[in-house]
Amino acid sequence: MVETLLFVVMALVAIAGAALVVLARNPVYSALGLLGTLLSVAVLYVVQLAHMVAAVQVIVYAGAVLTLFLFVIMLIGVDKDEPSRDETLPFQRWIVGGVAAVIVLFAAGLTLFGDFDWVPAASSDVLPEATNGTIEAIAEPLFTDWVLAFEATALLLTIAAAGAIALAHYRRREG
């Protein structure tokens, strides 16, 4: 009962935040809408016993990524209305977007209401404790089965940081 209530409320908040991201003219409002979506998704993680992932979501996404977004928005200035003077694609955007939305929502409807055996959702023999995402439970497969991928992410983060610094120091060559 509590889970149902939480799911309904948080799903509505998440969808409203996502709509705000797309619809807001001002990028700052978009960032705040994204924040609402990220936090409500984090609550949905907790509901599904993914505690560690929810904490990381709040710290990394809502903390670091959103701050970075807002920082860049402030840095390059908020151009409120996107220039519409030389609109090269007046209505094609909305057509393509609408078609894509229909396709994805069709797939979503199939998942929700179709008879899909590959979603073993209804099987009640799965114990909820099996996916209790404590730090130990996440770390055990992370440092045994996926240790190579873990090392690769270390490399990835180093390359990303170095690349960002290189981009920030890039100067246009004169002449």
Added chain:
Amino acid sequence: MVDPGWYMGLAAVLFTIGSLGLLVRRNALVMFMCIELMLNAVNLTLISAGRALGDINGQVAVFFILVVAAAEVVVGLAIIVSIFRLRSTASVDELSELRG
């Protein structure tokens, strides 16, 4: 217990809104936020599927996606800033040539 299919449906809706925004908006920053939205929808799907299957590896996969998303944001925003330095705009429609 809410059926995991509902979580996946919510994730699909979020993914749809994200992809719609990516196609419709022109501000590079907002397009970037839409990509984050789509990544989050996939994360929600993975966690729901992991719970349905009783497999902790779904959450481990989400962990990796978070790392990749963080790296992507760092590099992407650096690119947007350096584009803005050259062009004084964040609109992707203005970027119509390869020359810097």
